[in-house]
Structures are given as C-alpha cells and as structure tokens.
Amino acid sequence: GENVEQHPSTLSVQEGDSAVIKCTYSDSASNYFPWYKQELGKRPQLIIDIRSNVGEKKDQRIAVTLNKTAKHFSLHITETQPEDSAVYFCAASNQAGTALIFGKGTTLSVSS
Amino acid sequence: NAGVTQTPKFQVLKTGQSMTLQCAQDMNHNSMYWYRQDPGMGLRLIYYSASEGTTDKGEVPNGYNVSRLNKREFSLRLESAAPSQTSVYFCASSTRQVLSEAFFGQGTRLTVV
Numbered sequence: 001g002e003n004v005e006q007h008p009s010t011l012s013v014q015e016g017d018s019a020v021i022k023c024t025y026s027d028s029a030s031n032y033f034p035w036y037k038q039e040l041g042k043r044p045q046l047i048i049d050i051r052s053n054v055g056e057k058k059d060q061r062i063a064v065t066l067n068k069t070a071k072h073f074s075l076h077i078t079e080t081q082p083e084d085s086a087v088y089f090c091a092a093s094n095q096a097g098t099a100l101i102f103g104k105g106t107t108l109s110v111s112s
Numbered sequence: 113n114a115g116v117t118q119t120p121k122f123q124v125l126k127t128g129q130s131m132t133l134q135c136a137q138d139m140n141h142n143s144m145y146w147y148r149q150d151p152g153m154g155l156r157l158i159y160y161s162a163s164e165g166t167t168d169k170g171e172v173p174n175g176y177n178v179s180r181l182n183k184r185e186f187s188l189r190l191e192s193a194a195p196s197q198t199s200v201y202f203c204a205s206s207t208r209q210v211l212s213e214a215f216f217g218q219g220t221r222l223t224v225v
Contacts, residue, residue, distance in 0.1 A: 097211050098208075104154035
C-alpha cells in the first residue's frame with residue numbers, strides 16, 4: 001500500500017525565516033496531496049492541497065510543490081510567525097483514491 | 113453546522129473491556145474514516161467507508177471493527193481493549209466524487225489500563 005515519508009520530524013526557525021517540509025510517497029497512482037496543520041490539543045485542519053495535474057500552488061505565505069517523477073512534494077512557509085508553530089502533516093491518496101495516508105508529522109517551532 | 117462529532121471525548125477502559133466510539137457528520141459526505149494518532153507515529157488509518165454500505169481496512173485494522181450505520185454515522189468498536197490501543201482516535205469525513213478535504217472530529221482520547 002501507499003507509504004508516505006515526511007522530513008524533518010522537528011524544525012525550529014526564527015520569526016521571519018522560511019520553513020520547508022518535505023514528503024515522499026510510494027504509489028505512483030496517488031493523485032491528491034493535502035497538508036494539514038494541527039495545533040496543540042486541536043483537530044487537524046487543511047491548509048493547502050495540490051492535485052497531480054498541477055506542479056505548484058500558492059496561498060499567501062504558504063506554497064506546495066509537487067514533483068511527480070520523483071514522487072515527492074514539499075510545503076513552503078515564508079515569513080514565519082509564532083502562530084505558525086504547530087504540527088504539520090502531509091498526506092497522499094491511496095491507490096484507489098478512496099482514503100488519505102499521512103506522514104508522521106513535523107513539529108514546527110517559530111521563535112520570536 | 114456541527115461538522116463531524118465524536119463521542120465520547122475521553123474514556124478510560126480496563127484491559128479486556130469493550131466499547132464503541134461514535135462518529136456522525138452532517139455535511140452529507142459519502143466517505144468516512146477512522147484514524148489513530150500516537151506520538152511520533154502521525155495519523156494512521158484504521159478503517160474507512162468510501163460509501164454507505166461499504167467498509168475497508170486501512171493500515172492498522174487489527175483489534176477493531178467498524179459499522180457504517182447510515183450515511184451520517186460511522187462507529188468504531190474495540191471488542192477486547194488492550195493497552196496498545198491507548199491513543200487519540202479521530203473520525204473524519206470527505207466527499208467521494210473526487211477525494212478532497214477530510215474534515216476531522218475533535219478526537220477521542222482513550223486510555224486502556
């Protein structure tokens with residue numbers, strides 16, 4: 001089945017710096033790649049997603065890039081702020097396109 | 113809209129006891145999922161239901177059963193709880209036509225002693 005690897009597991013940056021989180025997936029049939037943010041004690045919430053027919057998508061300070069050939073995708077956060085501190089999860093659709101398989105998460109800490 | 117609602121929010125079980133986690137969504141979504149979240153392990157898919165009347169195993173189905181009671185409700189049952197099932201359980205739902213955003217419930221923190 002689908003396997004999603006996420007790196008790094010922890011990331012510490014200074015306010016205003018950029019942060020990059022990378023994920024790789026195993027199943028070439030995957031075609032949907034969302035990113036979720038989970039604040040402490042809260043439920044995961046979608047922040048951005050991308051489909052396999054698009055190479056890049058941007059929403060204000062957040063962008064996602066997808067390289068289908070290499071089977072990896074990345075989350076880019078620019079001008080980080082303390083409120084960006086959270087756990088971020090990448091995910092990929094399973095082969096049947098019926099469920100999401102998640103990476104293990106990245107704990108991002110933004111210090112002011 | 114309430115979105116995805118899970119009950120209970122907290123539960124302590126003794127080893128060997130059984131219980132059912134309830135999940136309901138009011139967004140008319142076809143697909144529903146159960147995940148467990150453990151420190152350092154991310155969100156792991158237990159079971160899912162791509163449409164009413166169907167259920168499928170995910171990554172870690174052993175020790176669990178599910179029931180898609182109707183389009184709104186998807187329950188997760190632990191027949192004989194084990195300490196290894198101590199976790200935070202999340203239910204989620206999404207539309208089915210094309211896999212898209214999954215909306216999560218608030219989670220159930222389960223401790224098995």
